[in-house]
Structures are given as C-alpha cells and as structure tokens.
Amino acid sequence: MNGNIWVVAEQWKGQISEITYEVMALGRELADGLGARLEAVLLGHNARSLAAGLGKADLVLYADHESLAEPNIEALMSALVQLMRERKPRAVLVPLTNVSMGLSTLVAAELELPVVNFCKDAKVVDGAVQATCVLYGGKIEATVATAGDSAILAVWPGARQADQGRSGASPAVEEVALELPAGLCIKLKRYLEPEMGEVDITQQQVLVAVGRGIQSKDNLEMAEELAEALGGAVCGSRPVIDQGWLPLSRQVGKSGMQVKPRLYLALGISGAPEHLEGMRGSDLIVAVNTDPAAPIFNEAHYGVVADALDLMPALAEKVKAAKG
Ligand SMILES: Cc1cc2nc3c(=O)[nH]c(=O)nc-3n(C[C@H](O)[C@H](O)[C@H](O)COP(=O)(O)OP(=O)(O)OC[C@H]3O[C@@H](n4cnc5c(N)ncnc54)[C@H](O)[C@@H]3O)c2cc1C
Incomplete structure (x- = not known):
C-alpha cells in the first residue's frame, strides 16, 4: 500500500x-x-x-x-x-x-x-x-x-x-501507461442532449421550485406569478414533470438539471436525495412544507412550515407591493 x-x-x-x-x-x-x-x-x-x-x-x-x-x-x-x-x-x-x-x-x-x-x-x-x-x-x-x-x-x-x-x-x-482490453462491450454512439426549452433554468438567479405538494397543474399559475414577481422562473421536482405539468427541461435533480441560483424557493418538495443533488449548490435555499419533519429542512437555510398554496399568492402580493 x-x-x-x-x-x-x-x-x-x-x-x-x-x-x-x-x-x-x-x-x-x-x-x-x-x-x-x-x-x-x-x-x-x-x-x-x-x-x-x-x-x-x-x-x-x-x-x-x-x-x-x-x-x-x-x-x-x-x-x-x-x-x-x-x-x-x-x-x-x-x-x-x-x-x-x-x-x-x-x-x-x-x-x-x-x-x-x-x-x-x-x-x-x-x-x-x-x-x-x-x-x-x-x-x-x-x-x-x-x-x-x-x-x-x-x-x-x-x-x-x-x-x-x-x-x-x-x-x-x-x-x-495503460493496457486496456480490446473490444470493450460498451460503445457510445452519440449524445442526446435534453432540449433546453424556452427557459434555461441553469442560468436563472431565482428559481421557484414546485413539488408534488402543489397538488395540481392548475396551481402552477400561482407559482408562475410568484416567479414573475421575483424576477425568476419556475422549475420542479420529478413528479411534477412526470405528470406533465412542466416540461423535462424544468426538472431539477439527478435525472434533470443541476442548478445554482442565488435563491431557490422550494414549495411542497420533500427533499429526496435525487432532488437535492440538483439544487444543493444554490446560494440561498428557502423551503416551504406542511410537514415539519420533511428532509428538505435539513438542507434549507430558511424553512417555513406552511401550506404552499396559501403562501404563494400572499408572497407574490408582498413582493409586488415591496417593488411598488
Ligand atoms: C434514479 C432516480 C432518479 C430521480 N431523479 C430525480 C430528479 O432528477 N429530480 C427529482 O426531483 N426527483 C428525482 N427522483 C425522484 C425522487 O426520489 C423523489 O421521488 C422526488 O424528488 C419527490 O418529489 P417531491 O418532493 O415533489 O414529492 P414528495 O416526495 O411526494 O413530496 C411532496 C412534499 O410536499 C409536501 N406538501 C404536501 N402538500 C403541501 C402543501 N399544500 N404545501 C406545502 N407542502 C406540501 C409534503 O409534506 C411532502 O414533503 C429520482 C428517483 C430515482 C429513483
């Protein structure tokens, strides 16, 4: 050794x-x-x-x-x-x-x-x-x-x-010097890049991230409004993408994008390791969840135990009022 x-x-x-x-x-x-x-x-x-x-x-x-x-x-x-x-x-x-x-x-x-x-x-x-x-x-x-x-x-x-x-x-x-075996079984033929879509979430400074906790596609509108007030974009956890509420280009995590915004606002996201892998490099993580034991609170700099569906419109109003 x-x-x-x-x-x-x-x-x-x-x-x-x-x-x-x-x-x-x-x-x-x-x-x-x-x-x-x-x-x-x-x-x-x-x-x-x-x-x-x-x-x-x-x-x-x-x-x-x-x-x-x-x-x-x-x-x-x-x-x-x-x-x-x-x-x-x-x-x-x-x-x-x-x-x-x-x-x-x-x-x-x-x-x-x-x-x-x-x-x-x-x-x-x-x-x-x-x-x-x-x-x-x-x-x-x-x-x-x-x-x-x-x-x-x-x-x-x-x-x-x-x-x-x-x-x-x-x-x-x-x-x-290396001697590698001839005829390796795996050969890469080409890369298939995920389509970036109209918004590149890897380049955003503010991300409003929604999880299964937002409960239905209709509630995305509130997240969009909040993101707009904050000058950012909406992204999501995998269940949100799997259900077709957001395109794949908005998925954060192991099988999605790695993001590093200045603010990552996680709404109704439990904090599974596969999700954390994509966002834990964010400068400031704020998590909102009804469950005080949700693992996302172990990663968040600030945590709010609240219903995201109540918080989103209230926060959007506050942000808009503060901006004048
Ligand atoms: C190989 C592999 C790759 C994966 N890749 C990814 C990936 O890239 N990205 C990813 O995100 N996941 C990925 N996953 C899935 C991951 O394991 C989790 O299942 C997923 O992240 C959970 O998403 P979620 O937090 O939105 O949902 P859940 O785990 O169901 O959490 C929902 C949360 O919302 C809270 N909640 C409910 N209602 C409200 C409310 N009204 N207000 C506030 N909070 C509320 C609940 O308390 C709960 O904590 C992968 C899994 C595997 C096996």
Whole structure:
C-alpha cells in the first residue's frame, strides 16, 4: 500500500467537472490528516492539458487511451483497476454523478474492496478514514469505517465548496501507461442532449421550485406569478414533470438539471436525495412544507412550515407591493 489518497478527476465535454474540485477539497483534508499525498487520477484521451487545473493535488497521474475519450464506464473501470493494482492507494474518492456513477461499485467488485456509497463527508479519526454516508434515500445517515488497507468512497455533490478544491499551483504530472482490453462491450454512439426549452433554468438567479405538494397543474399559475414577481422562473421536482405539468427541461435533480441560483424557493418538495443533488449548490435555499419533519429542512437555510398554496399568492402580493 502506498497510503496515498486518490481523487478520480471527472471530465465532461472536455472540461474538469465542478464536482472534481469539491472532491479534491475533501481529498486534500484526508491526505493532510493522514500525512499522505493527494493524487488526482486523470483518465482521458489527449486530455493532458486538463492536469494544469488540478493544482490542489501533489501529483496528477495521467493515463491516455483512445477508449477513454468519452466517459465510458467500462474503460474507466479497467483503467482504474489497473492503476490501483499497481499502486495500491489508501482511499480512492470518486465523484458520484451521472457520469461516474457505477465506477466506484464496479471497481470495488473487481478488486474486492470495500466501497462506501453516497458519502456526504469524510474525516480522519485515529489515523483512519471515517465516512458519513446516507442510506435509504436519505432517511438514515451512517458513520462508517472501512475494513482493510484500501477503500473506495463515492462522494456526493456538495461535500465541499468547489473553490476550496481549486489552486493556482502547477501540479507535477506523471504519465502512466495503460493496457486496456480490446473490444470493450460498451460503445457510445452519440449524445442526446435534453432540449433546453424556452427557459434555461441553469442560468436563472431565482428559481421557484414546485413539488408534488402543489397538488395540481392548475396551481402552477400561482407559482408562475410568484416567479414573475421575483424576477425568476419556475422549475420542479420529478413528479411534477412526470405528470406533465412542466416540461423535462424544468426538472431539477439527478435525472434533470443541476442548478445554482442565488435563491431557490422550494414549495411542497420533500427533499429526496435525487432532488437535492440538483439544487444543493444554490446560494440561498428557502423551503416551504406542511410537514415539519420533511428532509428538505435539513438542507434549507430558511424553512417555513406552511401550506404552499396559501403562501404563494400572499408572497407574490408582498413582493409586488415591496417593488411598488
Ligand atoms: C434514479 C432516480 C432518479 C430521480 N431523479 C430525480 C430528479 O432528477 N429530480 C427529482 O426531483 N426527483 C428525482 N427522483 C425522484 C425522487 O426520489 C423523489 O421521488 C422526488 O424528488 C419527490 O418529489 P417531491 O418532493 O415533489 O414529492 P414528495 O416526495 O411526494 O413530496 C411532496 C412534499 O410536499 C409536501 N406538501 C404536501 N402538500 C403541501 C402543501 N399544500 N404545501 C406545502 N407542502 C406540501 C409534503 O409534506 C411532502 O414533503 C429520482 C428517483 C430515482 C429513483
């Protein structure tokens, strides 16, 4: 075991993903706590220049292979397994996103290593890595220690601020040779981009987000009025989209959009992990829910236990009056 902490540097469309920096910040803390080195693992094709952005690491291990040109989970798994067999890191932190999802569990199965999925946090306790992860769709949080010399942590978005994981420093880069199996089973043919629709919710500063709690499509009008008064747009949780009340381009969450507005007003949304994944980076989260135990209140900066159907028109009036 070389005892180092690794962060898998996720890429998307030729750029390092934002979550990579979040995970780098966490990895830095763990490496410092253990007196180990932080190494970023950059797997790609003609992507060496991206290493320059990974200055938080002591070293970037860069592996180039044409099979790694796209986020092909099978190729990534083979590459990571090979590198881990050779170098035996102490802990490998993998971003938990649509792009990297599955990588942690596949690698763990291949190498028979423990994996902690859905990690919200991790720290060093008595010389060992201890992780906090969520279970049962966010209903239970568990603090876990892994057995053995090496482990994989799949880290959820939001574990740290991305800015904490950036650095202007130039990291050392070591190019490593890979031998990937020929004839990988999975081949990406093309990307199907979701249609952005008339409103791009990823670019809005104010979002009025509605969930199943608004109860019917007719009540959307109140949300539209409130959004207009606030100078923002309406988006929704998955049930709202599944029922056809809003188009897919307005869905926030794991299978929708990632949004980071200045204000995210969540109305009648319970706060399922799949929804939180898309909005927890918002600057200010205000949640309105009739259930005081709704998990969304654990994420919100401000919480209001109230009926959203009463609150929406009242708030719209107040905002309009305040604007004059
Ligand atoms: C693979 C996968 C991907 C998924 N992707 C996404 C995704 O991208 N985005 C997403 O959102 N979900 C996603 N989901 C679904 C997710 O698990 C939840 O089911 C969903 O987020 C719940 O939506 P909700 O909060 O609107 O509904 P519910 O969980 O039903 O919550 C409704 C809330 O409204 C409250 N309420 C009821 N009436 C009122 C009222 N009058 N005023 C105020 N509050 C009220 C209730 O107390 C409750 O908390 C995904 C699930 C899976 C398995």
